[in-house]
Structure formats: structure tokens, C-alpha cells
Amino acid sequence: MYVRGVNATTLDEVRAASGTSKSQLYQHFADKDQLVRAVVALRAGQVLEREQGYLERLRSFRGLLRWRDALVQRNALQNGAYGCALGSMASELSDQDDEARTTLAETFAAWTGLIAAGLRRMQISGALAEAADPDKLAVGLMAALQGGYLLAETQQDIAPMETALDMALDHIRSFLTK
Amino acid sequence: MYVRGVNATTLDEVRAASGTSKSQLYQHFADKDQLVRAVVALRAGQVLEREQGYLERLRSFRGLLRWRDALVQRNALQNGAYGCALGSMASELSDQDDEARTTLAETFAAWTGLIAAGLRRMQISGALAEAADPDKLAVGLMAALQGGYLLAETQQDIAPMETALDMALDHIRSFLTK
DNA sequence: CCAAGATTGGACTATTCCGTCCAGAACGAT
DNA sequence: ATCGTTCTGGACGGAATAGTCCAATCTTGG
Numbered sequence: 001m002y003v004r005g006v007n008a009t010t011l012d013e014v015r016a017a018s019g020t021s022k023s024q025l026y027q028h029f030a031d032k033d034q035l036v037r038a039v040v041a042l043r044a045g046q047v048l049e050r051e052q053g054y055l056e057r058l059r060s061f062r063g064l065l066r067w068r069d070a071l072v073q074r075n076a077l078q079n080g081a082y083g084c085a086l087g088s089m090a091s092e093l094s095d096q097d098d099e100a101r102t103t104l105a106e107t108f109a110a111w112t113g114l115i116a117a118g119l120r121r122m123q124i125s126g127a128l129a130e131a132a133d134p135d136k137l138a139v140g141l142m143a144a145l146q147g148g149y150l151l152a153e154t155q156q157d158i159a160p161m162e163t164a165l166d167m168a169l170d171h172i173r174s175f176l177t178k
Numbered sequence: 179m180y181v182r183g184v185n186a187t188t189l190d191e192v193r194a195a196s197g198t199s200k201s202q203l204y205q206h207f208a209d210k211d212q213l214v215r216a217v218v219a220l221r222a223g224q225v226l227e228r229e230q231g232y233l234e235r236l237r238s239f240r241g242l243l244r245w246r247d248a249l250v251q252r253n254a255l256q257n258g259a260y261g262c263a264l265g266s267m268a269s270e271l272s273d274q275d276d277e278a279r280t281t282l283a284e285t286f287a288a289w290t291g292l293i294a295a296g297l298r299r300m301q302i303s304g305a306l307a308e309a310a311d312p313d314k315l316a317v318g319l320m321a322a323l324q325g326g327y328l329l330a331e332t333q334q335d336i337a338p339m340e341t342a343l344d345m346a347l348d349h350i351r352s353f354l355t356k
Numbered sequence: 357c358c359a360a361g362a363t364t365g366g367a368c369t370a371t372t373c374c375g376t377c378c379a380g381a382a383c384g385a386t
Numbered sequence: 387a388t389c390g391t392t393c394t395g396g397a398c399g400g401a402a403t404a405g406t407c408c409a410a411t412c413t414t415g416g
Contacts, residue, residue: 003273004273004274005185005270005273005274007183007185007186008185008274010402010403010404011403011404011405012402012403012404020364020365021364021365021366022365022366022367022404022405022406023363023364023365023366023406023407024363024364024365025405026405026406027363027364031404031405032404032405081272081273082273083269083272087269087328088269090328090331090332091261091265091266091269091270091328091331092183092269092270094259094261094331094332095181095182095183095259095260095331096182096183096186101332101334104332105332105333105334108329108332108333109333136341136344136345137345139329139338139341139342139345140322140341140342140344140345140346141345142325142329142338143321143322143325143326143328143329143338143339143341143342143345144318144321144322144325144342144345144346145325146324146325146328146329147320147321147322147323147324147325147326147328147342148321148325150265150268150269150321150324150325150328151286151317151320151321151324153268153269153272153273154268154272154279154282154283154286155283155286155287156272156279156283160317160320160321161321163314163317163318163321164317164318164321164322164325166314166318167314167315167317167318167319167321167322167346167349168318168322168345168349170349171345171346171348171349171352174349174352188372188373188374189373189374189375190372190373190374193396198394198395199394199395199396200374200375200376200394200395200396200397201376201377201393201394201395201396202393202394202395203375204375204376205393205394209374209375210374210375357416358415358416359414359415359416360413360414360415361412361413361414361415362411362412362413362414363410363411363412363413364408364409364410364411364412365408365409365410365411366407366408367406367407367408367409368405368406368407368408369404369405369406369407370403370404370405370406371402371403371404371405372401372402372403372404373400373401373402373403374399374400374401374402375398375399375400375401376397376398376399376400377396377397377398377399378394378395378396378397378398379394379395379397380393380394380395381392381393381394381395382391382392382393382394383390383391383392383393384389384390384391384392385388385389385390385391386387386388386389386390
């Protein structure tokens with residue numbers, strides 16, 4: 001579903017990819033919508049867990065740069081194709097399945113929250129100026145990331161993703177105390 | 179297609195919405211893919227024309243703020259739903275129809291180019307520092323815009339779009355000469 | 357080890373939707 | 387006005403895909 005898109009993925013493809021049968025599929029999921037929601041929940045959990053690993057101990061600007069590099073590198077492996085696992089589903093599902101949209105909105109909020117928490121730790125340690133607003137900076141960074149994913153996917157080139165993240169990080173850098 | 183998504187839109191819906199019949203549809207378009215590409219080209223042209231109207235005479239930071247306000251206001255009318263006309267199609271089509279992807283990539287490039295040209299005029303007039311890189315700033319701003327659209331669509335709230343654009347504009351502001 | 361119950365594979369049905377086709381209407385040349 | 391040509395509406399065929407069902411198989415408690 002990540003590669004082909006949610007709507008373009010058929011249950012037969014799911015069946016083949018999972019090496020199971022229709023009856024098993026319908027044993028676990030009432031219909032395709034429920035399956036899609038389960039996929040959304042699964043990917044949301046995976047992304048959050050991965051990001052938590054990177055971000056929960058974030059305490060410095062260099063940590064942010066490492067985080068940036070990891071994301072760029074992962075996306076470079078596929079030349080930007082498919083975009084962000086959450087972003088592509090969000091774009092396709094938000095106006096189509098309100099339950100999925102809610103899950104995705106909460107996941108984006110949690111993800112952004114991880115960044116904001118890291119920025120707040122930088123503030124407490126004195127690395128980041130008090131004048132900085134961690135929540136707004138985190139939302140801006142997340143938007144730059146998602147927009148970067150989208151432009152990279154469209155251009156089949158991760159350059160715009162790097163540029164976007166660098167801009168957001170430059171902006172955060174301007175709030176460093178030295 | 180903008181509202182329901184490209185893949186979720188049926189030709190019967192197109193037929194009903196256009197007040198025509200199947201034979202007329204197939205008179206003009208060989209198949210659904212061709213219709214989709216025509217839609218992409220049409221919307222791309224419309225967006226570029228609209229943006230050209232806003233951006234071709236951009237010469238000041240206040241002009242950028244007005245541009246920002248116009249985009250936010252337009253998106254507020256639908257509470258962020260459906261996202262950017264180009265962005266939502268880009269996300270759905272980029273890994274599915276290479277011709278559509280190319281058109282969208284070129285359109286994003288042209289749109290970004292309009293912004294970059296405006297920034298360059300600001301540089302020539304001395305409002306923007308020579309150290310600023312108009313192309314990179316424009317890409318960053320476009321990514322913030324697209325990411326903002328996506329987050330706003332997912333949250334059904336334009337606040338993240340505003341935050342993202344404000345961040346990008348703040349960053350540009352830091353390159354103003356006074 | 358056996359029988360009742362649960363699970364499975366995959367054939368089958370129902371539905372949706374893309375694309376075709378033709379009878380009749382509209383048009384235009386003479 | 388008439389006749390040949392073009393165009394149109396929308397019924398229809400066929401392919402793709404969601405969802406059902408049951409005979410065969412596996413599992414489990416006694």
C-alpha cells in the first residue's frame with residue numbers, strides 16, 4: 001500500500017504478498033477499510049517507534065543534524081520514491097476515511113511532539129534561546145520534512161528534501177545561544 | 179478528482195459532473211489515464227496562472243506576506259480539506275504515472291521559480307542580502323507550503339500551514355538588509 | 357485415538373467501473 | 387426539403403475486484 005497507494009492496492013495483492021488466503025483476510029478484517037485502518041495504525045506505530053529511538057535523547061543541535069541525515073539517507077535509498085509512509089497515506093485518506101485521518105493526525109502530533117520535547121531539553125540546557133517556541137519550531141520542521149518528501153517524490157531527487165530540512169534547521173540554528 | 183482523489187473518481191462521476199455522456203468523454207480522451215493527465219495539465223496551468231498574478235510583481239517582503247495571506251485564506255475556506263490541488267495529485271500520481279509526475283515536477287519547478295525570481299528582484303533592489311540564495315529559499319518556502327497543506331488537511335485546521343509558512347518567511351526575513 | 361469444533365484454501369458470486377457500440381438525433385451540402 | 391455524414395446518449399459487455407461460502411483439513415479436549 002505504501003508503494004502502490006492505498007486505493008490502487010487490491011486485496012488479491014495483499015493476499016499474495018501475505019501468503020495467505022481470502023478467508024484469512026476476512027477472518028481478521030471486516031472489509032478493506034478496516035484493513036487499511038490497521039495498516040495505518042501499524043505504520044504509525046512503526047514510524048513513532050523509530051522516531052522515538054532517534055529523538056527521545058535529543059539534546060543538541062548536532063543531534064538534530066544526525067536525525068536529518070538519517071531521514072535523508074533512508075529516502076535516498078529509493079531516490080525519494082513513495083515519499084513518507086505517513087504523508088502519502090495522509091494525503092490519500094484524509095478526505096476519505098475520517099478514522100484514518102484522526103489516527104494520522106494524532107501520529108503527526110506525537111511525532112512533532114517528540115521534536116518539540118527535544119527542543120525543550122535544549123532550552124533547559126541553555127543551548128536554545130528562551131525566545132524560541134519549541135512547538136512552533138517543531139511544526140515548521142515537520143512541515144518542511146513533509147513538503148520535502150513530496151517534492152523529492154515528484155522530482156525523483158532528494159535534493160529539495162535536503163534543501164527544505166536545511167532551511168528549517170538553519171532557522172532553528174538562529175535560536176542557538178552561541 | 180481534487181475532492182475525491184484521482185483513483186477514487188469514477189468516469190461516471192466525471193460524466194455526471196460534466197453533464198455529458200460516455201461517448202463524448204471517449205471522443206476527447208483515449209482512456210482514463212489521458213483524462214487524468216489532461217486534468218493535471220489543466221490544474222497546473224490554472225495554479226501557475228494564479229500564482230503568476232501574485233508573484234510576477236513581487237518586489238518586497240510585504241508582498242510575500244500578502245501572498246502568504248492569500249494562500250492561507252483560500253485554504254481556510256475549506257478548513258484545509260483537499261490540500262493543494264497540485265500536491266494531492268503529486269502524492270497520488272508520482273509513483274503511478276510518470277508522465278503526470280513529470281508535468282507536476284515541472285509545474286512545481288515553475289512555481290518555485292516564480293518565488294525565486296521575486297526574491298532575486300528583492301536582491302537587486304537591495305532589500306535582500308546578497309548572501310541569500312533565492313533558489314534554495316524558494317524551494318524551502320515551497321516545501322513549507324506543501325507540508326503545511328498536508329498537515330492542515332490531516333488536522334482539518336489551517337494552523338500548521340500558517341506556522342510552517344511563518345517559519346519559512348521568518349527565515350527569509352533574517353536575510354533582509356534592514 | 358476420536359469426535360466436535362475451529363480454521364483454511366480458493367472457487368465462486370456480486371458489484372463496480374472502464375470502455376464499446378449503435379440507434380437515432382443533429383447537421384450541412386446541394 | 388432531402389440525403390449523406392457526423393455526433394450523441396446511454397444501454398451494454400467485459401474485466402477487475404470486493405466479498406461469500408463450503409468441503410477439506412487441522413486442532414483440541416476427553
